[in-house]
Amino acid sequence: MPFVFQSDVVALRDRLQVKVAEMENFAGHLEEIFLTVEENFGRREQHLEQHYNDVLQTLSQRYDERSAGLEEEKKGKLEALYSQLLACGQAMDASKELIETAQEVYRSEDKRLFLKFAKDDINLTLATHLGFNTPLGDLSDVKTMMESINIVPAPSAPVINPQIPNSATQTSLRVCWSLFSDDTVEYYELYYRPVLEDTPADSTLKETHCTVTDLLPSAHYELWVTATNTTGISPASEKALYMTVPSPPVIKQRECTSCPEAALIRWESGNTNPVDSYTVELSELGTDGTQSGVTESIVAVPTCQCVIQLQAGRRYLMSVRAVNIGGPSDRSEVITVSTTGTFFYLLEHSAHPCVSISEDGFTIFYGDEELPIKVFDVKPPFVFVHRCVAVLGDLIPVRSRHYWEVEVDDETEFRIGVAYEDTERNSYLGANNSSWCMRHILTPTRHKYEFLHNGWSPDLRITVNPVRIGVALDFQRGTLSFFNVDLKQHLHTFHCNFQNYVLPCFGLDNPGTLTIHNAIEAPEYAFI
Structure with missing residues (x-):
């Protein structure tokens, strides 16, 4: 029984926790509504106050304009009456003289002259009206402003959303924006243009989202939007920067x-x-x-x-x-x-000016022409100058085992081996401490082979001239080995601690050709 009671308490506690969470969420929702109502009321109050200020300012302007007009009219009337008063004084003086003259004429014997004189009239009408012209002022704009207080206000500036990841294609953008919930909008105008361009394109829309098409790939676009209703157009939103999807690499x-x-x-x-x-x-x-x-x-x-x-x-x-x-x-x-063996192309930018490379990128040629004078001033990226006509191979920078083969000719003097990419440029392959090679030399009596590093070679004699030479490079063990492929014969192995990555190197000391074979599986004897 106690166990059952305890389980009921636990269930009741869980339900209460759920209810508390729901009440907290409801309280949070009410708080959000309260803040929204307060914000909307503040905006409407500010809008109403602005309207009344505009009305008062307009009425004040009308009062000042009408008062100035009445002052001008008053001044004109007083000046006209004063002028007429002076004229009346002058007329009265003239009238006195006229009366005296009339009496003299009347006393005269010629009565006709008096009758003629008496017919002249004097103008006694006022030169100006005593009243003022006070037409009613045109207050239609004030009436319109008063009526607009009860009209729906123009929308606030929309807020254009930042670009959502993965919302574009190479030629289109998905754009969204938002507005205050109580704003009334009939339609939106979306403007967009590539960055640094002046003239935007535009679209008229009913919704708060749009897909803009016919755009450039991998381009930056500026976008902004306005909202319109019967009262007017909102201010423009802040400009947002969007990007279309890049072109394929x-x-x-x-x-x-x-x-x-x-x-x-x-x-x-x-x-x-x-x-x-x-x-x-x-x-x-x-x-x-x-x-x-x-x-x-x-x-x-x-x-x-x-x-x-x-x-x-x-x-x-x-x-x-x-x-x-x-x-x-x-x-x-x-x-x-x-991944069957090591595969690489020759680095054309490293080739000596007298070296030609076949279209497939695996055969090098050295012709009979003399070296041009400008070869003596060769600068990087050429790796070797006039002393060594050579080219490098683009070996993958992985400290692993690598194997390739070189097809040679008995009548060609060559150097085959490896070198650091920054090896001395005014030097033969194998003549310094940053390159290792197998060299073939033609002498009057025999074919001589040397295995050179830092200018030194062991005293070895090869009785069968190799036609195809295998080169095995093992970074982990620090070895570089040469083989006669046809006889599966080991020729020589350098033991060295390669501090950096080395690259295959192929040189010719007289006119001839070398053909590189790679992407082949290393024979079992190559890394014994």
């Missing part, structure tokens, strides 16, 4: 590299205005070439490149979207990335 496929563990994707924004971030999307391709149904996304990428961790021996489809507050762009063109 453009992947720079010749600058994308990969290795068995990762891929480096580079792209161009394709937008004049900056974007907030980028999203890289990838999905795996099956062995039969079909796309998996799972798409992974790497979000909030701040720059126009991204290193993505992947699984070895797979193929992926990758694309990029640009993102701003309006939302994500359409995706870029899709590229295929393979």
